[in-house]
Amino acid sequence: MKNLLSAADLTRDSAIEILDIAEEMAGVNDREIKKLPTLRGKTVVNLFFEDSTRTRISFELAEKRLSADVINFTAKGSSVSKGESLKDTAQTLEAMGADAVVIRHPASGAAQILAHSGWIQGSIINAGDGTHEHPTQALLDAYTIRKRFHGSASSGKSLDGLKVAIVGDILHSRVARSNLFLLNSLGAEVHFVAPPTLLPSNPENLKAELHFSLDDALSDIDLDVVMMLRIQSERMNASYFPSEREYSKIWGFNAQRLEKLKDSAIVMHPGPMNRGLEIDAVTADSKQSTVLEQVTNGVSVRMAVLYALLSGERNADVI
Amino acid sequence: MSSNFVLKNVTLASGDTKDIQVSDGLIVGVGSDLVADEMLDCTGLIALPGFVDLHTHLREPGFEQSETVLTGTQSAALGGFTAVHAMANTMPVADTAGVVEQVASLGVEAGYAEVFPIGAVTVGLEGNQLAELGAMANSKAQVKIFSDDGKCVHDSVIMRRALEYVKTFDGVIAQHAQEPRLTEGSQMNEGAVSAELGLTGWPSVAEESIIARDVLLAEHVGSRIHICHLSTAGSVEIIRWAKARGINVTVEVTPHHLLLTDELVRSYDSVYKVNPPLRTAKDVQALREALIDGTIDIIATDHAPHPIESKDCEWSAAAFGMLGLETAASIAQEVLIESGKSSWSRLAEVLSIAPAKIGGDTNQGQIIQSGSVANIVLIDPKARRKVVADSASKSKNSPYIGLELPGKVVHTIFKGYFTVRDSKLAAKGRH
Numbered sequence: 001m002k003n004l005l006s007a008a009d010l011t012r013d014s015a016i017e018i019l020d021i022a023e024e025m026a027g028v029n030d031r032e033i034k035k036l037p038t039l040r041g042k043t044v045v046n047l048f049f050e051d052s053t054r055t056r057i058s059f060e061l062a063e064k065r066l067s068a069d070v071i072n073f074t075a076k077g078s079s080v081s082k083g084e085s086l087k088d089t090a091q092t093l094e095a096m097g098a099d100a101v102v103i104r105h106p107a108s109g110a111a112q113i114l115a116h117s118g119w120i121q122g123s124i125i126n127a128g129d130g131t132h133e134h135p136t137q138a139l140l141d142a143y144t145i146r147k148r149f150h151g152s153a154s155s156g157k158s159l160d161g162l163k164v165a166i167v168g169d170i171l172h173s174r175v176a177r178s179n180l181f182l183l184n185s186l187g188a189e190v191h192f193v194a195p196p197t198l199l200p201s202n203p204e205n206l207k208a209e210l211h212f213s214l215d216d217a218l219s220d221i222d223l224d225v226v227m228m229l230r231i232q233s234e235r236m237n238a239s240y241f242p243s244e245r246e247y248s249k250i251w252g253f254n255a256q257r258l259e260k261l262k263d264s265a266i267v268m269h270p271g272p273m274n275r276g277l278e279i280d281a282v283t284a285d286s287k288q289s290t291v292l293e294q295v296t297n298g299v300s301v302r303m304a305v306l307y308a309l310l311s312g313e314r315n316a317d318v319i
Numbered sequence: 320m321s322s323n324f325v326l327k328n329v330t331l332a333s334g335d336t337k338d339i340q341v342s343d344g345l346i347v348g349v350g351s352d353l354v355a356d357e358m359l360d361c362t363g364l365i366a367l368p369g370f371v372d373l374h375t376h377l378r379e380p381g382f383e384q385s386e387t388v389l390t391g392t393q394s395a396a397l398g399g400f401t402a403v404h405a406m407a408n409t410m411p412v413a414d415t416a417g418v419v420e421q422v423a424s425l426g427v428e429a430g431y432a433e434v435f436p437i438g439a440v441t442v443g444l445e446g447n448q449l450a451e452l453g454a455m456a457n458s459k460a461q462v463k464i465f466s467d468d469g470k471c472v473h474d475s476v477i478m479r480r481a482l483e484y485v486k487t488f489d490g491v492i493a494q495h496a497q498e499p500r501l502t503e504g505s506q507m508n509e510g511a512v513s514a515e516l517g518l519t520g521w522p523s524v525a526e527e528s529i530i531a532r533d534v535l536l537a538e539h540v541g542s543r544i545h546i547c548h549l550s551t552a553g554s555v556e557i558i559r560w561a562k563a564r565g566i567n568v569t570v571e572v573t574p575h576h577l578l579l580t581d582e583l584v585r586s587y588d589s590v591y592k593v594n595p596p597l598r599t600a601k602d603v604q605a606l607r608e609a610l611i612d613g614t615i616d617i618i619a620t621d622h623a624p625h626p627i628e629s630k631d632c633e634w635s636a637a638a639f640g641m642l643g644l645e646t647a648a649s650i651a652q653e654v655l656i657e658s659g660k661s662s663w664s665r666l667a668e669v670l671s672i673a674p675a676k677i678g679g680d681t682n683q684g685q686i687i688q689s690g691s692v693a694n695i696v697l698i699d700p701k702a703r704r705k706v707v708a709d710s711a712s713k714s715k716n717s718p719y720i721g722l723e724l725p726g727k728v729v730h731t732i733f734k735g736y737f738t739v740r741d742s743k744l745a746a747k748g749r750h
Contacts, residue, residue: 008515086633107633108506108517109587116586117631130635132517177517200514201522 003115003124004305007135007178012158012185019143020155022297022304028065029300036303038311039068042099047073047089048127049105054271055127055137058295059102062302068310071098086110090119098122100310108132123309131172137270138178140301142186144294145225148266160187165217166208167193167251168229168278169240171200175270176229180208188225193217195251197240214251218260226261227268228253228279248277255282266290322735324357329366329697331687332663339366341693344735348689361697364729367667369401369694370648371674371683373493373571374468374547374619376640377403377434379425380418381410386624386713388422391644392431392748393711394622396738398644399696399728402433402675402683407444408469414439414450416458423460430748431738435678438462440481440492444470449481456488463679466493468547469594471529473499478533482542491569491677493545494533496554497595501525506635508581508596516584518634521596523551530554534561534568543567545677548621550576550595552605559614569677571619572606574643574650579603579718589630589637590718593623607654610669611661617674620647624714642717645710648698649724656700657725682734693735702727711744 001014010018028036044063048056056072063070075089086105093101100123103111108130115124128134145162146154164183170176170192183190190208192199199210211217231247241247253267261267268290273279283289326339331349340348340355372395378386386394388405395403405422407413413422419436426434438455442448444467455462465485472478472494481492502525507513509520530546534557537544549555549570561568575593580600583591591597609615623640630637651670655661667686675684685691704727706719731739736749 085628086636087631105633107635110633112587113633130517131519172517174517177515201520202510202514205511205515 001308004135004309005111005115005124005126006133006181007138008181010135010182010185012187015139015142015182015185016156016158018139018301018304018308019146021307022139022143022300023155025300025303025307026297028303034065035067036065037067038307039063039066042068042310043071043097044068044100044102044306045071045073045093045098047075047093047101047103049075049103049110050128052104052128054295055104058298059127059302061299062306065299066303066306068306086114087117087119090114090117094120094122100125100306102127104128106130125305125309128174130174132174133178134174135178135182136298136302136305137175138182139305140294140298141179141227141268141270142182143297143301144268144290145266147293147297148290149224158187159183162188162224163191163221164188164225164227165191165193165221165223166227166229167214167253169198169231169235170194170229171198172232172235173229179227180206191217191221193251195241198235214257218257223261224265225268226253226265230270230272231274231278244277252278252280253283254280258283258286258288261288268294271295323355324359325353325355326359326361326366326695326697328360328362329364332365332367332667339687339695341732341735344693346687346689346691346693349687363699363701364697365663365700366687367663367696367698368671368684368686369696369731369733370399370670371402371678371680372400372620372622372644372647373404373464373617373674373678374621375403375405375644376408376621376623377405377422378624379409380421384626384713388425388434389429389431390711390713391622391624392426392429392434393744394644396431396731396733397711397728397744398646399648399698399731400432400644401694401696401731401733402435402680404435404437404464404678406468407437407439407466412439412443413437414442414444416451416454416460419455419460419462420458430750432733433680433683435464435680436460436462437468437493438465440465440467440472441477446470446472446474446477449477449484452481452484452490453487456490463490464493464545465490466495466547468493468495471495471497471499473529475532475536479536479540482537482544483540486542489679491543491545493547494529495547496526496529496533498525498529505596506592507584508598510581510599512581512584516587518584523553523598526551526595527553527557530557534558534566537568538564538566543569546570548573548576548595548619549606549615550598550602552602555605555609555614558609562614569616569673570614571617572610572615573621574618574647575641575718577603577606577610577618577654578650583718587634589632589634590641590716592634592637592639593641594639607658610654611665616669617677618647618651618669619674620644624712625716626714630716640716642710642712642714644712646706646717646719646724648696648728649704649726652700652726653724693732695732696728697730699727699729700725
């Protein structure tokens with residue numbers, strides 16, 4: 001594997017392999033000296049055309065723990081706003097000898113264009129492209145789910161049979177799309193819950209069951225996982241729903257809804273949360289919430305991805 | 320070559336083999352054993368009236384880095400066209416008599432095809448105020464077709480007034496049907512593929528709702544209307560209904576909407592980015608059937624050149640549009656002839672006779688007979704060719720590069736002058 005562009009490109013086996021490597025990386029992250037020499041001498045560029053402190057520092061930490069040389073390149077705007085074009089930026093990084101580029105870009109498909117344009121030879125890792133995909137988020141979510149349900153016996157396991165509801169702005173969510181593809185591969189059953197305005201109007205290629213009512217989904221399905229999506233502020237005044245209050249009432253996760261979940265079920269959120277809108281404080285701070293675990297696991301999973309893409313010969317004993 | 324010659328043994332659309340004699344820009348004889356000083360063997364070649372494109376972006380004035388009237392008409396000649404209608408979205412916009420006269424005179428100067436400027440419907444294509452349609456119609460350019468192409472005349476009152484007003488000089492409004500609010504930020508067809516790719520959808524209903532409104536408006540005010548680049552199966556149904564009702568509507572389809580689907584967008588290769596967007600296989604099928612059964616009147620290319628930098632970028636930053644002039648005849652042949660479902664007469668109808676009639680181009684689209692203007696294209700129907708990036712157009716944004724297509728334009732004769740001979744462009748235009 002040279003690039004990680006889309007969760008849809010991951011087979012069941014390759015996904016499980018990355019999650020298993022992440023298990024090993026989590027071991028490193030528990031050590032006193034949290035560092036491996038694996039990527040010494042490799043240059044990794046975090047190329048962010050969009051603000052994202054969380055994802056950027058998670059990648060940065062993962063890269064540093066693998067001893068890579070890290071460059072953060074924050075490019076505001078793109079060729080649309082007459083800034084530097086993606087092509088020129090990519091060619092500049094190529095000229096500097098980047099071994100890998102972690103790219104976050106507001107345009108769907110930007111990572112794929114970068115990987116297939118011939119502008120750059122290094123590995124490309126998609127850290128979120130427009131409203132398309134965010135594959136490392138899906139991997140860290142899958143890792144978190146697996147850890148909660150299989151604990152220390154996680155290695156080698158899939159997510160077969162687990163029932164996952166993803167709730168919120170499915171239409172514009174790269175997190176939802178990546179999770180769908182990865183959860184499909186790993187054998188979980190996916191349910192999308194959202195107002196009809198925030199669901200794709202042509203879902204026939206998407207292997208998920210659609211629901212308009214969160215309460216119905218909670219009573220009809222024996223859910224193991226509820227994944228809440230962030231409502232972006234630009235949706236709020238575009239008539240996708242009448243008001244934040246109404247959205248929160250019908251699709252927000254709260255203490256009453258938490259009671260309907262079985263004890264073993266978990267509530268996830270990719271962050272940052274709008275507390276009081278899509279998720280209330282009781283839920284966010286409950287023991288069923290995995291919000292902070294997701295952040296922690298993000299580093300291990302990103303280390304695993306960098307390792308899988310960049311370390312050449314992969315031997316378990318390198319760790 | 321002299322201005323008097325005989326094309327020997329051509330095959331006419333009817334299937335008959337004849338000689339065609341041309342003298343001083345006119346066809347002076349169609350028969351057997353015709354003789355002139357110059358004889359050109361055309362055995363195996365099909366002779367059709369020179370093609371007429373009702374929808375070409377020549378980009379001049381203003382966007383000469385993409386195309387000029389000269390390079391655009393050279394590309395047209397290579398595609399078998401003897402006339403093109405130049406869209407109004409230039410800089411400045413072709414919304415005054417001055418601009419349309421300039422474009423027309425650049426066409427005459429180039430000499431590779433007749434250039435008919437299309438005038439803007441509204442000032443600056445802004446959709447707010449009618450441009451001086453009468454002044455353009457009465458100018459030396461004698462504009463007959465008006466279009467805000469690239470933008471929709473979305474205001475119902477402006478559309479109604481435009482439809483009524485052009486009756487003064489037997490003009491026609493060519494509508495780019497796109498409801499603007501339903502297509503804000505749209506990047507591709509709204510469907511199963513856009514749901515996977517996370518690109519903002521351009522729903523079929525945004526085209527169909529405008530077409531439905533406009534055929535009803537045309538009926539109400541008793542005007543004729545032309546619909547640009549029809550792209551959906553639903554639009555075909557509306558047009559079928561409108562024609563059955565007797566509404567005076569004509570319709571064009573582009574070559575790309577007859578061949579390509581939104582599945583190609585999976586590559587995020589912006590050469591496939593076009594407006595209206597590539598649709599589904601079901602839409603392509605419906606458009607093909609409608610072209611064959613006459614619901615769709617013509618093929619028009621929507622030839623839209625863009626410089627490399629406008630396409631060499633991420634999808635959402637890329638420009639809409641693709642080249643079409645040099646491949647249109649091959650795609651028409653693929654759809655009408657290779658499918659076994661139609662005929663060369665129909666191909667001549669959709670690429671020449673009908674568009675000339677819609678545009679009121681008196682010297683174009685004349686069937687091959689004695690007395691007609693010698694606008695003739697000769698096609699080798701048996702040839703198959705792989706499309707290459709090399710083109711007379713200044714731009715390279717062809718979505719067909721690498722595809723093998725049937726047929727090849729061998730000669731293009733524009734008013735008795737070979738603009739293309741043996742598939743090679745003439746060094747100079749006709750003067």
